[in-house]
Amino acid sequence: MSEPILEMRRVSKSFFSIKALRDVDLTVYAGEIHALMGENGAGKSTLMKILSGAYRPDPGSEIRIDGQPVQISGPLGGRAAGIAIIYQELSLAPNLSVAENIYLGREVSRGGLLAREAMQAGAGPILARLGADFTPQTQVANLSMGQRQLVEIARALHARSRILIMDEPTTALSAGESERLFALIRQLRAEGLAIIYISHRMDEVYALGDRVTVLRDGTLVGSLDKPDIRADAIVRMMVGRDISSFYKKEHDLKARPGAPVLAAVDIADHRRVKGCSLTVHAGEVVGLAGLVGAGRTELAHLIIGAVPMISGHVEIEGRAVRIRTPAEALDAGIAYLTEDRKALGLFLDMSCLDNINLAVLGRDAKFGGILDRDKARDRAKRAFAALGIRAANVGVAAGGLSGGNQQKVLLSRLLAIGPKILILDEPTRGVDVGAKSEIYSIIDNLAKSGTAVLVISSDLPEIIGICDRVIVMRAGQIAGQIRRDATSPLSQEEIMALATGTEQLDA
Amino acid sequence: MPENGAITKAAPAASGGAAAQETKRQRTRMIIRAVGMLPVLLLLCIGFHVLSDGRFFTGQNIGIVVQQSAVNTVLAAGMTFVILTGGIDLSVGSILAASAMAGLIVSKFPDLGPLWLPAAVLTGAVFGILNGALIALLRLPPFIVTLGSLTAVRGAARLLGADTTVFNPSIPYAFIGNGAVTLIPGVVSIPWLWVIALLVILVSWLVLKRTVLGVHIYAVGGNESAARLAGIKVWAVLIFVYAVSGLLAGLGGAMQAARLYAANGLQLGQSYELDAITAVILGGTSFVGGIGSIWGTLVGALIIAVLSNGLILIGVSDVWQYVIKGLVIIGAVALDRYRLQGSART
Structure with a gap:
């Protein structure tokens, strides 16, 4: 661990006048699992998007790979710099085969025709190395979430990425699948890859992290080395206050x-x-x-x-x-809160007001169908106060809220039903x-x-x-x-x- | 939208300012969406006025424009309901023809004559309900269902008059087609067709913005699965919007019949659906549903009418009118895409 593989110095990112990241430093070595923690909105995603090339950092920011300053621009830039991201929402094409997904964007062709056999042959060893129990010919739609993640990792390895960023990789996995993923992550570490592991879950960071870096409100709070990683210390760094009952x-x-x-x-x-x-x-x-x-x-x-x-x-x-x-x-x-609030719960384009009142509009309505707008506004305002929903006002679109606030809006809708x-x-x-x-x-x-x-x-x-x-x-x-x-x-x-x-x- | 989360959380000290800025940005976006194409409409009017040496803004010409836009406005209002749910109704032109035929046939019965108007509207509503039932209950794609009824109902319209043109020079209520409401005698009068169109827009606005059903329509278009889980009877909403579209196509048919004293199952309402769809999209209603307003649709319908009228005024040939109108449709969809980028949907 002599030379860091990735160095970020004074990285900032502003959106209009708001700084989402402020002078963040991050150093990652080859062969380490570097856990990145912080509440939703602490700046983890922004940092990651800078590394992937989706965002351009503000002037004055510096990113070095193997000691060489680099400019990462566009998704190809991230890939060229050897950085791969395994997204929370997997980015595979379910209608294509495993091999086709691994080679997506870098298809092998012979004489202008797709060389399917060559791609399948190329994917085989990588899948074997990852211990996959499915063939390159399998259609991705038939795979479990854990298996799909393997495909994502295989894609990263195939692109010869040396820095792997994983964003909450276990969210959709069962406990058994998570265990297998952890073993694989350790294997990749042993092979010399650098892994940036973003997670909310303390036990995972405990199990995996060689180092933990905590972000809060877009700034770097600090890093802990393996011996110092303790749950209460991390939580205190994340929230900046003591939560005795975490x-x-x-x-x-x-x-x-x-x-x-x-x-x-x-x-x-x-x-x-x-x-x-x-x-x-x-x-x-x-x-x-x-x-x-x-x-x-x-x-x-x-x-x-x-x-x-x-x-x-x-x-x-x-x-x-x-x-x-x-x-x-x-x-x-019976009221049901869905696990998939964006796809099955909220109406992202509609206001919080409408989202909260949706299920009781009929009950509140006058003359059998005319909206009672005062009642709806009152109800939404009460819900904002009762659940501590943070948004400019009840009229803003639900899609613009943070995850926690969206969940509270959805919960308010159910609670309104009583x-x-x-x-x-x-x-x-x-x-x-x-x-x-x-x-x-x-x-x-x-x-x-x-x-x-x-x-x-x-x-x-x-x-x-x-x-x-x-x-x-x-x-x-x-x-x-x-x-x-x-x-x-x-x-x-x-x-x-x-x-x-x-x-x-x-x- | 994680970026937004990041932004609002990033600076708690300045979160009031950030939140205010966010609202301001949302408000600007809403104003842009609401005002939408109104500036384009005004520019077109002024442009045509200049290019036609002042022949556009005359009482007579404006009368022609609004009269010509009236039927399309009514169709487009119905289309707005449908597109707001993320659907499409390709059959409105055919339904208009069938309804006009039904209306004219009823009007020729000596005793039933005055009933021709409800008969036309009802015919449209029945076809609309059929569309809606196929889409909502059998879960067939709206494009396919209404593409089928575009053809089938056209056939029905021809059957009704045994494939001939039906005339009735003494059709009751003919005034709605050619009469006008005089506001200031000799100075300002509004064609009845236009009065009907405005009433349709007004009632549509009330339904969409002031009723439970209206919110449910937006909800179904915004996220159908979520709407179902939230307890909304999605099937009922879908049948309703196609019924409205059919009913308004029926009303459009009645308006045409009253204006022409005649109807022809083959020619009447040909490709009217395209003008209606164009008006809705020009008005800022999103093609994927959930976003849009009826006022935008009114502006969209007026743009189409102004475009047709203005191009004739300045002497553009019939052929080029087609090309230009087609480009406007594509431009409208491009706008729709552009607008979506700014919305909360990702």
Whole structure:
């Protein structure tokens, strides 16, 4: 580790008069995993976009690769400098094969014709090196998220990239896939690549990071070397204040839960969900844990009628109800927060006002359909105050808000309905630390006021922190449930054991 | 949009200023979108006035322009509803013809004569509902469905009159086609066609901006999956917008029938759908749905009418009029793309 492979000196980036990055220094060595942390909006994405060539840094900024100053401009510039980014939202063409994706933009041709065989032959060794269990001919649409990530990495290796930037690579991965990815990242480190690893998740940074650099509000807070990496230190650097209760919230254990409100009885679509039953009581927060692909979101979609149920039924307050559409679910008192707020939740071009009021417009309307605009404005303003939504005013488009604020806008829409049952699917995905704890206290308050809450989450500390009881799914079925009581708190190991189906959990 | 997140979070000390700037930028964007092509319309008018040696801004010529734009305005209003949901209605020209035929045939029955107007409008609505049902319930692509009905309804229009032109010189309510409302006797009068068009725009605006249904239309166009999960009956919204488009095409047919005292299933309303779509896109409504306003559509329809009228005034040949109007359509779509870049959608 003598010469740094990448040096960034006094890198700044302004958008109009606003500085998104201010004099940031970053030094990365070959053969190290450099974790980059910071709340949403701390400047990680901006920094990354500068490295990829999507943004041009302000004058005075300096980037050196192998000691040589470089100008990175355009996506090809990043690639030419040996920098590859594995994006949060994967950038593969699902309709093409693995080999075609790896060679995308650098196709091999012979006499003007695509040399498919040559490309497949070239992709093979790289995939083998990554330990891929699929062939170059496979269509990407048929791959899991973890496998697609391998394809992205293979593409980077094929382009002979030496600096790999990974942006929250485990967001869409199951625990098993994440473990395999970690092993691969370590392998790449051993091969001498420099890896910049962007993550919100402390455990990953713990497991992987050789060094951690923390950004806050566009400035460099500092770096920690391996021996100094400690969760509380990083969190303090990230938020700039002490958060004593980072994950855990004080929790009042219910002496006895209320009456059962939601009961799903033997629900199945016979594909992803194979006969699941669960009950949620009034005032109870129930976690639905499991690996990605275990069928949790699919089960929620069956319950709310987004996908037709093949067998089974739903009971609300002891009465069987027939729910065929999300609209009927809302009528029955079930509100669902989607895990994919941009694709399935928000209307990005519409104002926060409309987004918040959308589900109750009909109820508020005068003369059977005329908007009550005063009521809507009041409601949106109250939601802004109650949930601490930070935006200039209720009229701005939801698409311009940060992830945490978008999630709160979406949550406000559900809360406006006043549901009996709230199903939250990954409620804090892509949300910064501050907003996370605010969302936790919202969930807690809802439960206190008698709402039955079902939380789907892949974040085990989150589930343990906020749930009274955890139901674990595995391969489309309920694997078991764990109840919190005064003597034994919920344990991560127990949940993982149920989720993976193994008694022993390998760390 | 991570960049925006980064910007608003970047400087908490100045976040008030940043937020204010963000609102200001959004407001500017909204004004640009709302005003949209209005400056272009005014420039065209002035340009044609100069080029035609002052023959554009005369009472008579303006009367002709608004009269000519009236039917297209009505069609384009319906088209706005459809395009706001991210759909398209290619069948409005054919529906207009079929409705006019139905209206004229009813008008020739001695006892039913006055009922020809509701008959025409109703015919349009029925075809529109059929379009909507196929799109919303069978989940067929709007382009394909309305392309099919473009042809099928044209055939129906010809069948109605046994492929001949139907005349009725004594059609009731003929005044809506050729009469005018006199505001100041001898000075200002407004053609009935134009009054109807403005009323249609006004009612459309009320529906889109002041009703629950209106918000639902924008929501379906902005994000159909999210709309479904939010409990919006997407199928009902879709049937509604195609029904409105059909109904207004029916009204357009009635307006044409009253103006011509005649209808011909083969020729009437040929390629009117293109003018209607052009007006909507010129008016700033996004082709992918979710963004747009009815006032923009009015401006768009006026631009088309001014363009046709002005090109004739300055003596551009018929052939070149086609070329120029075609380029305007492409330019409008290019504008649409450009506008989308500035929106929250990525």
